[in-house]
Amino acid sequence: MKIAPEGIVPIAAAVFMACGAWLISPVLGGIMGLCALFLAWFYREPHVDVPSDPQAFVSPADGKVVEVESTDIPFVGNSAKIGIFMTVADVHVNRIPYEGKISFLKYRKGKHLVAFAPKSSEINERLYTGLETKHGNVLLVQIAGLLARRIACRVKVDQFMAKGQAYGMIKFGSKVDVYLPPCVKPIVKIGDRVKAGSSVIGMVLEDEGSDIVEQKSS
Structure with missing residues (x-):
């Protein structure tokens, strides 16, 4: 297991302090040492076994599925939206669900409501990442929550x-x-636990018409 690049500076600072x-x-030194250990644990970036099935789309995040619904957005079209909530205990490194090219990156300032709030996807700080794949476009939205105050991006357009x-x-x-x-049908349901890069959340259908099941968290 390695440390995410985003964690090197804060961990080094905590060790120094x-x-x-x-x-x-x-x-006091022991307390600060525990803080450094917590940061090292939080910024962990474990190895993942990515499914080789060419029909499989994988989860972009570790966490709990809190939303599965059908929607229609310009970049993707008629699609399934899957919302995944990450607690502080989850690995926070986000991963690409299917191979493709980064089409655009768009950052939006916003509030910091709890990330599972119904309107958090629309009013919280967030980063949109457009991905072009051979099966169609994918939109990823990283949403900052109540404690999350920074979204880190490692990719560039194209x-x-x-x-x-x-x-x-x-x-x-x-x-x-x-x-x-x-053309991708979701195979997860609300309440499921998923792992970034390894849990399959959707499968490509042979025909383009998919019956998307809408679910809402209670």
């Missing part, structure tokens, strides 16, 4: 990405929405 605090007070490849992270509790192409 822990060493300095130890000279003043071993107790960059080609492999399925399961890390493309960014959101810090300290948040949500990711993924809009699947019209």
